[in-house]
Amino acid sequence: MRRPTIADIARQAGVSKGAVSYALNGQPGVSEATRARILAIADEIGWQPNSAARALNGARAEAVGLALCRPARFLGMEPFFMELISGIESELANHSCALMLQVVRDHETEMAVYRRWWGEGRVDGAILIDLHVDDPRVPEMQALGMPVVVIGHPSSAGSLVPVWSDDGAAIRETVEYLAALGHRRVSRVAGLPRLVHTVIRDRAFEDVCAEIGITESVTVHTDYTGEEGARATRRLLSSSRRPTAIVYDNDIMAVAGLSVAQEMRLNVPSDLSIVAWDDSPLSQVVRPPLTALTRDIPAYGAHAAQRLLALIDGTETGPLEDQAARLTPRGSTAPPPES
Numbered sequence: 001m002r003r004p005t006i007a008d009i010a011r012q013a014g015v016s017k018g019a020v021s022y023a024l025n026g027q028p029g030v031s032e033a034t035r036a037r038i039l040a041i042a043d044e045i046g047w048q049p050n051s052a053a054r055a056l057n058g059a060r061a062e063a064v065g066l067a068l069c070r071p072a073r074f075l076g077m078e079p080f081f082m083e084l085i086s087g088i089e090s091e092l093a094n095h096s097c098a099l100m101l102q103v104v105r106d107h108e109t110e111m112a113v114y115r116r117w118w119g120e121g122r123v124d125g126a127i128l129i130d131l132h133v134d135d136p137r138v139p140e141m142q143a144l145g146m147p148v149v150v151i152g153h154p155s156s157a158g159s160l161v162p163v164w165s166d167d168g169a170a171i172r173e174t175v176e177y178l179a180a181l182g183h184r185r186v187s188r189v190a191g192l193p194r195l196v197h198t199v200i201r202d203r204a205f206e207d208v209c210a211e212i213g214i215t216e217s218v219t220v221h222t223d224y225t226g227e228e229g230a231r232a233t234r235r236l237l238s239s240s241r242r243p244t245a246i247v248y249d250n251d252i253m254a255v256a257g258l259s260v261a262q263e264m265r266l267n268v269p270s271d272l273s274i275v276a277w278d279d280s281p282l283s284q285v286v287r288p289p290l291t292a293l294t295r296d297i298p299a300y301g302a303h304a305a306q307r308l309l310a311l312i313d314g315t316e317t318g319p320l321e322d323q324a325a326r327l328t329p330r331g332s333t334a335p336p337p338e339s
Contacts, residue, residue, distance in 0.1 A: 005047070009045070012045070063100050064099060064126060065101075066099060069107055084151075087299060088304060107136075123146075127151060131156045131157065133156060147311035151300070175214065181336070189233060220236065225253075229252065237266065251280050255282055261274070270337060294327075295326070300322055
């Protein structure tokens, strides 16, 4: 079925296309009775304004954009993004605003999507995620002049409004807890090394281990998938000085790591302690339930959406440091085995 047009409305109403245009745009030139008839017909046949024409008129799109540079299959398995999107959606819905979501293969395509959405008037603003060190998307977004909120650390956000939490503090709390249990061989299965939050976690892990005397600390970078998390865990546990505790950058990898430990006949937590990040329901349905870094991810998304809506309304809006993840001990951590 083709999209209804102004010509269709004009034909049914028995008026000119110019009269229809006046009525739909709230301009003088038609009687109130004719305007009401035209609006009723437009509603009946499902007519919607063309996005390009709306952009020329300066009208609001009542939508914001989010382009995700991650494999589509990954989104179905990664609880973080689903919870983040649910928080964004809940806040936008309260303001009758829609979320335009698109999965892209690379950052060049991502920026092309944002430029098209903004140029065609399809969105009023956007949310940028997965900041990289020296991220080229930041100056490109600044040049567009579009309202943008970054979910990421302000050190790499440029003049864009950032919403972030202190990943370094979360890492410090975790390592100090493991050290208090007696662990001295602690490893970390991390995410993509080019991401700003990964760099911050890497640095915090290295610093706190040095400060409290954990001399055997190893970080392995992955792509966040369960497959890579399992592969990294198998490599760590096969070493001659295997770690007594592993911290994972998401709970998908932590669950995969738990399976590898069980596959290798290691008991969690008496042989190996495991800590997950993000604490989705996955962390609590496995056995033993996983000690995890807990944060309110939907609230994180909602706070980003609130900041973006304020920018769109022309309200001066500053950075927001959200609540840092807090350690929630469960059954996957215990003192290390005796040497």
